[in-house]
Amino acid sequence: NAGVTQTPKFQVLKTGQSMTLQCAQDMNHEYMSWYRQDPGMGLRLIHYSVGAGITDQGEVPNGYNVSRSTTEDFPLRLLSAAPSQTSVYFCASSLKWRFTDTQYFGPGTRLTVL
Amino acid sequence: AQKITQTQPGMFVQEKEAVTLDCTYDTSDQSYGLFWYKQPSSGEMIFLIYQGSYDEQNATEGRYSLNFQKARKSANLVISASQLGDSAMYFCAMRTPGNQFYFGTGTSLTVIP
Numbered sequence: 001n002a003g004v005t006q007t008p009k010f011q012v013l014k015t016g017q018s019m020t021l022q023c024a025q026d027m028n029h030e031y032m033s034w035y036r037q038d039p040g041m042g043l044r045l046i047h048y049s050v051g052a053g054i055t056d057q058g059e060v061p062n063g064y065n066v067s068r069s070t071t072e073d074f075p076l077r078l079l080s081a082a083p084s085q086t087s088v089y090f091c092a093s094s095l096k097w098r099f100t101d102t103q104y105f106g107p108g109t110r111l112t113v114l
Numbered sequence: 115a116q117k118i119t120q121t122q123p124g125m126f127v128q129e130k131e132a133v134t135l136d137c138t139y140d141t142s143d144q145s146y147g148l149f150w151y152k153q154p155s156s157g158e159m160i161f162l163i164y165q166g167s168y169d170e171q172n173a174t175e176g177r178y179s180l181n182f183q184k185a186r187k188s189a190n191l192v193i194s195a196s197q198l199g200d201s202a203m204y205f206c207a208m209r210t211p212g213n214q215f216y217f218g219t220g221t222s223l224t225v226i227p
Contacts, residue, residue: 033215042118042205042217043159050213058214090159092215099147099209100166105159 001026004106006091012112013081021076021109023091029104031097032074033058034066036087037108043090049074050097081113117141118206120218127196128226134181135191135221137206143167146210148189150180153203153220162204165189193223201225 007022025032033048035058045058049068063085065077074093078085089109094101119138127133139148150162165173165180173180181190193200206218 031213035217040219042219043207044217045215048213056213088157092159097213099143099145099211100164101147101209102149102161102164103209103215104161105151107158110157 003027004091004093004104006089006106006109008109009107010110012114013078014114015082017081018077018079019081021078021089021091021111023074023076023106024072025074025091025093025104026072027093027095027104028071029093029095030071031094031101031103032068033092033103034064034074034076035090035092036060036085037090038087046076046089078111083113085111086113087111117216118208118218120206120221122221123219124222124224126224126226127193127200129198130195132192132194133196133223135193135204135206135223137189137191137218139187139189139206139208139216141187141208141210143210143212146208148180148182149207149209150178150189150191151205151207152200153205154199155202159205163191196225198225198227 034046035043047066049055091106092103094103146167148165152160179192203220
């Protein structure tokens, strides 16, 4: 199993540009999520999904869209990038959304918005 | 309200010694899970250990153990026999039944040869 994969690894955008961060998992996990990591702030939940066709907002959803058309894929879209979205983005997945389920993380995407 | 608190921004430990990384949490849920992750300088998040709120025994995984004190709402990570490769950021996290997963701000551990 490849686990959780993310592309790209690095990305530089100009303010106002749009882009999609890709995330895929091959573990047949129902729960997938996106986090951003900023210095001194830990990881904050952006959006999550408990299955194909179902998504919901996390702590910091503004400026981001998600969709979940398949179990495997959970892309994160930035519609109009802003410098405040400069961060490291992690995708994660778990078998289900029970409190006992461990989340496994992808390698991260480092995004810089100029 | 902050759910996970890690009060030690940085810690140092001598190689082969044990070290305790502190974590306190705040929740009104009776059911929850507590997790520790390691983030080396390469950036990936590595799962270390899990403790459920109903587990009566402290969790252990190799050199990692979790000192779970439910009444005090603390879930401290103990690393025994520290190795140079243990130098990293360590994050405490909590999962509640409401689909939320909360992280602390992390503790930077440096192992000194």
